[in-house]
Amino acid sequence: MPHHQKKQCYAILKIDLISLFYKSTAIDRVKEVIKNNILQLIPSITPYINRFIKGFICMIIYVACWPILAFLAGKLIPAIGSGELSTVTNIIINSLVVFLIQKTAQYGQDVYIAKPSLEISEVMRQSLFSKIHKIKMNIINNISAGDITYRLTEDADRVSEVIYKTFQDTLPCLLQLLAVIIYMFYLDWSLTISTFILAPIIVLSVNNFGKRVLIASEKSQESTSDLASLIGESINGISTIRSFAAENWITGRFNTKLRSNKQAKYKTLKLLAIQHPIVGFIEAFGILAILGLGALRINLGLLNSEEFSSFFAAILMLIDPISHISTNFNEYKQAEASLKRLKKINMQPMEKDEQNLEKITRINGKIEFNHVSFEYKKDNEVLQDITLKISKGQVIAFVGSSGAGKSTMMSLILKFINPKLGDIYIDDKNIRSISSIDIRSNIALVQQQPFLFSGRIIDVIKMGRDFSEDDVIKSAKIANAHEFILKLPSKYETNINERGSNFSGGQIQRLAIARAILGNPSILLLDEATSALDSDSEAEVQKGLNQAMNNRTVIIVAHRLSTTQGADKIVVFDKGKIVDSGKHIDLFNKDGIYKELCEKQLIKVT
Numbered sequence: 001m002p003h004h005q006k007k008q009c010y011a012i013l014k015i016d017l018i019s020l021f022y023k024s025t026a027i028d029r030v031k032e033v034i035k036n037n038i039l040q041l042i043p044s045i046t047p048y049i050n051r052f053i054k055g056f057i058c059m060i061i062y063v064a065c066w067p068i069l070a071f072l073a074g075k076l077i078p079a080i081g082s083g084e085l086s087t088v089t090n091i092i093i094n095s096l097v098v099f100l101i102q103k104t105a106q107y108g109q110d111v112y113i114a115k116p117s118l119e120i121s122e123v124m125r126q127s128l129f130s131k132i133h134k135i136k137m138n139i140i141n142n143i144s145a146g147d148i149t150y151r152l153t154e155d156a157d158r159v160s161e162v163i164y165k166t167f168q169d170t171l172p173c174l175l176q177l178l179a180v181i182i183y184m185f186y187l188d189w190s191l192t193i194s195t196f197i198l199a200p201i202i203v204l205s206v207n208n209f210g211k212r213v214l215i216a217s218e219k220s221q222e223s224t225s226d227l228a229s230l231i232g233e234s235i236n237g238i239s240t241i242r243s244f245a246a247e248n249w250i251t252g253r254f255n256t257k258l259r260s261n262k263q264a265k266y267k268t269l270k271l272l273a274i275q276h277p278i279v280g281f282i283e284a285f286g287i288l289a290i291l292g293l294g295a296l297r298i299n300l301g302l303l304n305s306e307e308f309s310s311f312f313a314a315i316l317m318l319i320d321p322i323s324h325i326s327t328n329f330n331e332y333k334q335a336e337a338s339l340k341r342l343k344k345i346n347m348q349p350m351e352k353d354e355q356n357l358e359k360i361t362r363i364n365g366k367i368e369f370n371h372v373s374f375e376y377k378k379d380n381e382v383l384q385d386i387t388l389k390i391s392k393g394q395v396i397a398f399v400g401s402s403g404a405g406k407s408t409m410m411s412l413i414l415k416f417i418n419p420k421l422g423d424i425y426i427d428d429k430n431i432r433s434i435s436s437i438d439i440r441s442n443i444a445l446v447q448q449q450p451f452l453f454s455g456r457i458i459d460v461i462k463m464g465r466d467f468s469e470d471d472v473i474k475s476a477k478i479a480n481a482h483e484f485i486l487k488l489p490s491k492y493e494t495n496i497n498e499r500g501s502n503f504s505g506g507q508i509q510r511l512a513i514a515r516a517i518l519g520n521p522s523i524l525l526l527d528e529a530t531s532a533l534d535s536d537s538e539a540e541v542q543k544g545l546n547q548a549m550n551n552r553t554v555i556i557v558a559h560r561l562s563t564t565q566g567a568d569k570i571v572v573f574d575k576g577k578i579v580d581s582g583k584h585i586d587l588f589n590k591d592g593i594y595k596e597l598c599e600k601q602l603i604k605v606t
Helices: 003-023 025-082 085-132 145-187 189-195 199-236 238-243 247-299 305-347 406-413 436-441 457-462 469-478 482-486 505-517 535-548 584-588 593-600
Strands: 367-377 380-390 395-399 421-426 443-447 523-527 553-557 569-574 577-582
Touching: 025 085, 025 145, 025 305, 085 145, 085 305, 145 189, 145 199, 145 305, 189 247, 189 305, 199 238, 199 247, 199 305, 238 247, 247 305, 367 406, 380 406, 380 421, 380 577, 395 406, 406 421, 406 523, 406 553, 436 443, 443 505, 457 469, 457 505, 469 482, 469 505, 469 535, 505 535, 569 584, 569 593, 577 584, 577 593, 584 593
Parallel strands: 395 553, 395 569, 443 523, 523 553
Antiparallel strands: 367 380, 367 421, 569 577
16 A cells, blocks of 8 residues: 555544544443443452453453454465465464464453452442441331342342453453454555445444343343342242232232243343344445445455455454444443442442440440430321430330330330430430440340341351350350250251241240340340240240340330230330330229230239
């Protein structure tokens, strides 16, 4: 090619590339996807920058081999046509050497980039998992477990794959396109420009499909999340389903959601299926048109057969990266939908303590509510102007109808939620000035249906805390659990299955009590701790509770008033207010809510 034509070629190449990068709708969309989804993860790359640099060097070597191979192909095709065997042999050997270098560089690129890419996604998932455990309790309780599980598995996997493919596939493909296009301009700038007349059609087609794939993917992922939520509900409520003989009902609901999920996914797959033949037809039409233009330019003497062979080989080298970028772009759109769902977790308000909080190691157990009000929803107060003093070592029972505010009182003590008005004091210190961790380290909660993690009994009782085996055994003895544990084949090494399915309700409750009192908490909160048990199990658990309650401030929330009669003081709630308080006999002898509750449960003065 004459020198003046090469200079003109480079000028047009510069203008064309700038125009393509800044004006192309599809490239703008790719930049937007990268800006919104990928670049925010750049800080996570810093620890692995050396590996990325090595990977990028390998990538440059890999990409640089493509124009060389196109050049050798241009030499090879005419040599084959003329029957020059020695020339063909030399070119093949040289090509094999270049291929060997290229594939070695590709291996280095993938190896150096794969591990940090996967570790970045791992850090992202760890961050999201940690975030979930810091979201405010009243918010996290309104998000289904199935939905969260789907986001941390399927959605996170999809984003992880895009992170990896960005460095391992998309970026090399973009660089390959750039290198090959520059070589094409070097060979014949006018034929190259003619070739790229079809590019906007392909770009617009890919961009249009990308938008539609994004919308379809969001609907598909929401549908899958709904399906996961229903599966989680059905597993957790399987005993309820069977007790109501509702297997057909839940199966019908599952089949309905399954059909919706199938339809949503089918719509996405159909869009992807339509795209491939359309883009493929455009590519085939372009190749045939280029062959015709090449033949014309050779006939006019503007291009020789060797240059055109190289040019056509270069075009063939564009097809694979364009196909990869097209596929990856659709995956980017699906990952964009996933990342939006993951971002919703990060947007949730976190449970935060105030700054410069006082550190405490031990709580005595005195609690005071001073004109406390609370609401979950605006203008719908759950607690209204609560004033209550609880002395150290006192046993207090909260009673009242469902929704009266009893459990909310416990949540306030644990700092799961904060008062709208008023103050709460522990040992004469406002809990707003005390760290949540310090408060909860001194308070134990035993619920009606405690949740036990799977694993060895000793680990389940410890729950990540630094206590010795002797400490665990001591707490198990207090909880009246030690004897039945010793009867197990592996004793404290026995594994608890998911949801404690290999233990009875009474055993689970006693293990929960042992877990709660490990570390000798000052305050014990009992939320309907025995109401779900049969009489025999209740007696065993109650014995453990009685031992656990010694020398502690105890607050009991109970609907079954038979468990509250020995309390030092019973506090009666109604519609968010304290309407009465006193000992069982005193309250029973009044004509009030407490007496009505006792009569409904056939409880008399003892």
